Amino acid sequence: MERIYFDNAATTPVSEEVFEAMKPYFTEKFGNPSSIYKEAQETAGAIAEAREKVASIIGSDDEREIIFTSGGTEADNLAIKGVAMARKKKGKHIITSSIEHHAVLHSCEYLEKNLGFEVTYLPVDENGFVNPEDVEDAIRDDTILITIMMANNEIGTIEPVAEIGAIAREHNIYFHTDAVQAVGKIPIDVNEMNIDLLSLSAHKLNGPKGVGALYVRKGVKLIPQMSGGAQERKRRASTENVPGIVGLGKAAELAAENMEEKSKKMAEMRDRLIEGIEDNIDEVILNGPRGDKRLPGNVNVCFRYIEGESILLNLDMNGVAASSGSACTSGSLDPSHVLLAIGLEHEVAHGSLRLSLGAGNTMEEVERFLELIPGVIDKLRMMSPLYEG
């Protein structure tokens, strides 16, 4: 039986087309794009092309606004630390939410610990939404940056970034959004949404691991966090990862094609999964909102009385790859900070399961999954001292 890969929010396979686009840049077209000879000019050209493609899928018409990085994490780090260091004379206060990815949260903590910044971590409601009014209320005279993610990686909540962007613009505060999970899934326009900085990562959209990008609106200053050579207009040093960048460009281009249609199909599978789980298993909690404000590929549920890692292991033995916000898989003692932030109790949060759909999934896989999940849950609940049956 073919395995079912339902962990596309963790990473995705490189698509064949993307790999074909990257291939020449390993052994043949290998020149360092900073040099001036023929071998270099062909890679410099390839990077320029990729830059335009990436700019275009987020609505930027100036490819110089794109800085290539080593991934979503570096993009988040550069945006937050870079802006903070550049604006620290103006103020040392940052606003973010309590359900951001660790790349954002730990960048904020780094600024708190090493550079004396203050950070406000806004709460979210039971579906994971940040309230734009809370953002406005949190603004102080010394607020220099607001960073709120576009869509949450665990529970799929799509945040009201356009509204938050407008508030930020009105107060002359830079607005960064971590769009790693959103790019290629929902429409994005940095101008309409008043976004000043935006992070994305190639391996979440069938591009390669180890490459991402930060959009930086023209005129927004930041202190480079990778110090060294003059690459990326002196904003990000290090020899360019040419095949990676080419792969990101191609992946962006492909993701943009028929995005609406593809997302609609994914949403159908998502809704069927939710329905099938809720209909056949009792004491299930859906985490995150229903409908349009949920990422089309995201399902996140808690099964009471059992623990997430054991669900994952059982699913793996049954041929399904998925993930959980249980403490055991997060590498800490607490379960996911996102699940706790939406108000779940620890013991419930331990039993979470995230299914994230991707380009390769089919409705047949969804049905196959729905066949097997009740048995897995049942087996574990039979073992659980918390379950009364």
Add this chain to the structure above:
Amino acid sequence: MERIYFDNAATTPVSEEVFEAMKPYFTEKFGNPSSIYKEAQETAGAIAEAREKVASIIGSDDEREIIFTSGGTEADNLAIKGVAMARKKKGKHIITSSIEHHAVLHSCEYLEKNLGFEVTYLPVDENGFVNPEDVEDAIRDDTILITIMMANNEIGTIEPVAEIGAIAREHNIYFHTDAVQAVGKIPIDVNEMNIDLLSLSAHKLNGPKGVGALYVRKGVKLIPQMSGGAQERKRRASTENVPGIVGLGKAAELAAENMEEKSKKMAEMRDRLIEGIEDNIDEVILNGPRGDKRLPGNVNVCFRYIEGESILLNLDMNGVAASSGSACTSGSLDPSHVLLAIGLEHEVAHGSLRLSLGAGNTMEEVERFLELIPGVIDKLRMMSPLYEG
């Protein structure tokens, strides 16, 4: 006529074997190594194997001492900023040299500007050597880090790192060395040489661009510079660049095979190049030392009265890829800081040419180059108002 690639210090092609090793990790074995299912375990295993290979070529027997990064630049940044931030309560003084790569120099400047550190930039002699006595003399009570490169990327000088390492150890100061140009070319043993931190980069040794590593001796503390997830034992966040890491591992393994023999062959080509240039062109200056203390693949000369970029353009038209420390190719108004540091006048430094040999070069190419270089130099000198003929 086949082109001649003499810019292996800038970057190298990925070798076929390395590419073959990487290939399965794009479209097939693509799992996120942090997960627990089958798809993830195979990538986690591949990373573990690469880690051992990288540790082994620098003489470490504990693969946990290797942190994978996005390249040499990030390794330098993490070593310098990471140690500085971790030890800043002990002191805020760093010792380095004036001929380090910009990744080191600009990391030091970042600490000066943003965190109040003081940095001593040691001079070098006319061949680019740092004097270990100067290092010892520069040590203060608040010195927390010494960072001196193992081999210079422009002029090939191999620094006395073992002696510097011994001094650092004696004074209980951490010692970092940027070995990006040295790894795979000369023998390295982090234990014998008393090295606490060492940077390397895959694309300099026929591995892929966008991946590198930092060796961190067990017990050496550093503050992560890429804030986020728990990857790399919480020392470097971001989803691992699995194919890149596998490629680095393979490249390291291959570089270690018959290293001595390969380096000897390269040194023969190097010496023939130097001899051929000196014999056939007048008013030439060799930059960097002769013999064993020079990287086996490095040639760097200045041709008086002419400018480097125009040499490169002419060579390119003649089918040769090379580099220069001229201002025009460095992106700044001044020529290479390395050439100035060894005492060259600006006008001489502008006329530099670096030839750097790699695995693919042959003596036949060397001879072909020696045939054509005098004509190029002649042509440009005829145009020069500085040349008296």
Add this chain to the structure above:
Amino acid sequence: MYSDKVMDHFNNPRNMGEIENPDAVGQVGNPVCGDIMKIYLKIKDNKIEDIKFKTFGCGAAIATSSMVTEMAKGKDLEEALKISNKMVAEKLDGLPSEKLHCSNLAADALQDAINDYLNEKDKENNVSEESNA
């Protein structure tokens, strides 16, 4: 990540379930931490005649629970008390380092159950002594 032995015990747990009218019950962990292990004992002539477990927790928690029941079954109480978490982990061909301290508590649950039994017996003895007095 897990050894084959762990996966075997996780997948086919031995002695899973409850004992009706057990002679003793032991429990460690709490739901907040994500691990609860409950051990039920049937004891006869100072020997563990039957043993069952129920566990809420990760793969390591379930496998160690299963393993400890297998190790304890049929042993007399003194011997069973000597079973340590470390021994359980070794019998499973090891556990990932990050699991060694959080989910490796099954021996504690067993000890808790045995102590529960011995305390009860003590009390009974005390009661009989008292009535004898």
Add this chain to the structure above:
Amino acid sequence: MYSDKVMDHFNNPRNMGEIENPDAVGQVGNPVCGDIMKIYLKIKDNKIEDIKFKTFGCGAAIATSSMVTEMAKGKDLEEALKISNKMVAEKLDGLPSEKLHCSNLAADALQDAINDYLNEKDKENNVSEESNA
């Protein structure tokens, strides 16, 4: 990086060399910056009869030098004085942005040469006027 036109002028520079006994010489730049352009003029009836250049510098410096000589040759001095660095760059189908300000100085060298000539003539005229007086 460079346009085909730039590469053509770089590779086959027009009017490269010196003029013996020139009527005027102009020079801009200095070796510290890595660019020196020297322009030699032969002038007859207020027209640039012959023009040559010598240049120490990068590709852009050499190509602009070559181009400016081509543009100036045969022109009368007033016209030649109107040639700007910008016009030279445009005639070359543009230059990389980072080169626009450092290596695009050939028109300055030409103007320097023409002004040199005009100053000399002024002096001569003054001398003749003086001797006339």
